[in-house]
Amino acid sequence: MTDFDGITxxxxxxSERLWTALTAVRHLLGxxxxxxxxxxxxxxxxxxxxxxxxxxxxxRFRDLRKVKFGAHVMESRRLDGGLWEYRMVVxxxxxxx
Numbered sequence: 475m476t477d478f479d480g481i482t483x484x485x486x487x488x489s490e491r492l493w494t495a496l497t498a499v500r501h502l503l504g505x506x507x508x509x510x511x512x513x514x515x516x517x518x519x520x521x522x523x524x525x526x527x528x529x530x531x532x533x534r535f536r537d538l539r540k541v542k543f544g545a546h547v548m549e550s551r552r553l554d555g556g557l558w559e560y561r562m563v564v565x566x567x568x569x570x571x
Contacts, residue, residue, distance in 0.1 A: 478537070492534075496543065498522045499534040503562035508551070510559050535560065 477485060478492050498518055503509070509517070511528040518524045518531070526534075538546040547563035 492537075495524060495526045495530060496534050496537055498524055499526075499531060500538060500544070500546070500562070503560075504564060506561055506564040508559040508561045510553075510557060514560070538562065 477489060495518075499514070502514065502517060502521070511531055514531050515526055515528055518526050535548050537543045539548055548560060549563060550558050550560050552558055
């Protein structure tokens with residue numbers, strides 16, 4: 475299993491928590507819908523019973539972009555008032571031959 479990295483990363487203390495958050499964020503964004511960070515944190519709390527800060531969600535976005543976590547394409551767009559929305563680009567289903 476590929477693990478996280480960084481100067482402050484401690485596998486014993488952080489691995490399970492970060493994998494749980496990464497898996498939940500990937501699953502939630504798997505529908506390709508646009509969401510704000512606030513919407514994502516609230517949905518994680520409600521649907522997954524997870525407390526993940528907006529900064530934590532943003533960090534999981536960065537992880538999801540990494541090759542070792544799937545090289546997912548993450549898009550963002552600015553709304554009025556400086557608010558941003560995010561989505562994960564979901565590839566179309568592969569055609570069967």
